[in-house]
Amino acid sequence: MSGNALRDLNTLPAPERKNDSSSKGNFTKPCNGNTIENIEEQQRKSLASVQINGGEAVNVGVEVANLEVEYIESENLSDLEDVDTCLKNLLPGLDSKDWILVVEALNNVRRLSIFHKERMHCILSDMTPLVVKSLKNPRSAVCKTAIMTATDIFNAYNNDLIDSLDPLLVQLLLKSSQDKRFVCEAAVRALEAMTTSVSPTLLLPKLQPYLKNRNPRIRAKASMCFSRSVPRLGAEGIKEYGIDKLIQVAASQLSDQLPESREAARSLLLELQNVYEKSHNLSTAVSEHPEIGSWEDFCLSKLSPLSAQAVLRVTTNLTREGLVIGS
Template sequence: MMSGNALRDLNTLPASERKNDSSSKGNFTKNCNGNTIENVQELQKKNPSSVCINGGETVNAAVEVANLEVEYIESENLGDLEDVNTCLEKLLPGLESKDWVLVVETLNNVRRLSIFHREEMHSMLGDLIPLVVKSLKNPRSAVCKTAIMTSADIFSAYNDDLIEFLDPLLVQLLLKSSQDKRFVCEAAERALEVMTTSVFPMSLLPKLQPYLKNRNPRIRAKASMCFSRSVPRLGVEGIQEYGIDKLIQVAASQLSDQLPESREAARTLLLELQTVYEKSNGLSTTIPEQPEMNSWEHFCQSKLSPLSAQAVLRVTNIAREGLVIGS
């Protein structure tokens, strides 16, 4: 069951994010009068009102801090940590900090620990995930996107161990993948893809299913895409165990959804279910003149309303006719 906070998050899209955050580059550094500022906190401590010469212009250091750019490091480019124990001790305080630069640095350390030291961080997941979720909600794009990338690395590292903590992460990633800021949206979509390839679908599909009926059409579309990607990972036996009748009803409900992404995900899922059903029942892929009792047509008509069955058969028959013609 979703928590009240999760439902509130889903029903309220985030406000527009601040525009002065960079979408791609930098490294918490900025050339200032020929020198490189590598630690924002040190700059602020030394003289919050000092000035720097940047490109011939005199600017206030506070402005300089606000305009720092952030480097988003891909997982494969992250290096290992020198002092794992010290890093582990500083994780929770770092993520709780009000200094956004420190939060981003700490999130990247969470990513490194996920990649190189997953066992050492495993016991902290219960305390860690809520703070990652807090960063996902952060209005500053640098923090939000780094938290999204952190979520993806956590999915890759811990797989099904995240099931009990998954709901708040899933809510935020669906929200972020449905917003207008493109580089945040794309990062969230990648994180959702990692989730669907990392978490066992038998556990993931029940988590996704409620979002297929969310009142926000973008949320429904992203959830539909995740659902469609997850089902094939069940395999033939897994699909039968989960219930092909349940799955066809889910797919049929998405065929008439508002957004094309939902409808396309439904079509993809239906073709997968048709293939599994016909293989399981030893059926031919040709279109019979009269539906047999165990045929795909009969199965659809027995599990769906007449209109839904007609829509499903239209989709699957068109695809099958195309295969026959092309063979």
């Protein structure tokens, strides 16, 4: 991982103003593939009008351009009118110094992901770093639109994003861990899209280093992603990946600082216990290999005594709760 990525992960942005709406930013109309015109005219309207009073310039009023952004949900995005022109202008738009054009280009990436993903596939490796650049943008309208873009490209391209995943993952973990609620919630949805779109065999090794990050919020979000990804392996995939490896990961998160990490660990442990016990009960190899013991024996053989006790206490309580609910 690069030094820049590590610095990003270990430094959360300072809390931002809380007067941002969850559905509005500082932008104009929704984009639909056409270049926004008269930007300079809009900027000129924001200049203050002044009058001279006794040799002093006095501010008598400001006509501020009413710039708002509408964050359009994926299902409400419309198709592009001119796909060829949009593709031609896409990368320059994403790399523009004008944030309005960047937001328009991001929304066009979303439209292409939904309606024309095959057409955009050839520029995916060039496009993704520019989306990451927008994720780092301090302007909320750009940042949140970039997060929504990440969600759509995860849903569209699945494992094709694996080579570009690390910088995306870093930024989404950061954004999901900050104090600005509407940005945080969008980033959590993007991470959920990642865990349901990218193969767990590819994703779990990417997530595992962040479980030990020194920032507890990063660890918590990574734990939640890890816990959601493991069941997608299926019983055979979990055994192939290694229940012993996974139980050690879960046990390490069980005593973590934040409750999200601990809850994710409990969920993962229950999944592992179910897989282990079903495999143990159904396997004909048990009689041939008496060393294969109970879940308790397994935990004691793979973990330190204290960790094993903590794991067994959790899984026993969860199992009992499940039996009570099911009775």
